[in-house]
Amino acid sequence: MTPKRSSRQQPAAACPCGLAETYEQCCGRLHRGEAAAPTAETLMRSRYSAFVRRDEPYLLRTWHPRTRPARVDFDPGMRWTGLEILATTDGSAFHTTGTVTFRASFRGGSLHERSRFERVGGAWVYLDGEFLD
Numbered sequence: 317m318t319p320k321r322s323s324r325q326q327p328a329a330a331c332p333c334g335l336a337e338t339y340e341q342c343c344g345r346l347h348r349g350e351a352a353a354p355t356a357e358t359l360m361r362s363r364y365s366a367f368v369r370r371d372e373p374y375l376l377r378t379w380h381p382r383t384r385p386a387r388v389d390f391d392p393g394m395r396w397t398g399l400e401i402l403a404t405t406d407g408s409a410f411h412t413t414g415t416v417t418f419r420a421s422f423r424g425g426s427l428h429e430r431s432r433f434e435r436v437g438g439a440w441v442y443l444d445g446e447f448l449d
């Protein structure tokens with residue numbers, strides 16, 4: 317049998333968060349509520365992807381109730397180009413707090429931040445962050 321090459325399918329794009337999985341298999345599962353982030357780093361990655369996709373409901377529900385804004389103002393000119401996790405402290409399945417230091421790149425610059433995460437009702441949420449550099 318000769319395999320037919322009738323369809324010219326695009327290879328599925330890697331997830332915006334930088335992992336090799338497709339978006340559907342990676343952050344998409346968290347955005348759709350099918351899975352919960354097991355670590356602070358996973359939550360950080362999924363929130364970056366949510367910024368890329370402008371998923372405001374996901375960003376708000378993964379924001380600590382104490383620091384959550386009323387809404388997320390997306391900059392329409394912002395084009396995110398990549399995420400690099402530089403360091404993490406705690407934030408594993410055995411912790412209730414954790415930090416993730418990362419560099420998020422966008423067209424024309426990058427953002428270097430250390431974010432703090434906490435568990436609320438068992439789920440990791442973003443508390444706040446400080447800019448570095």
Ligand SMILES: [Zn+2]
Nearest residue numbers: 331333342343
């Ligand atoms: Zn992802």
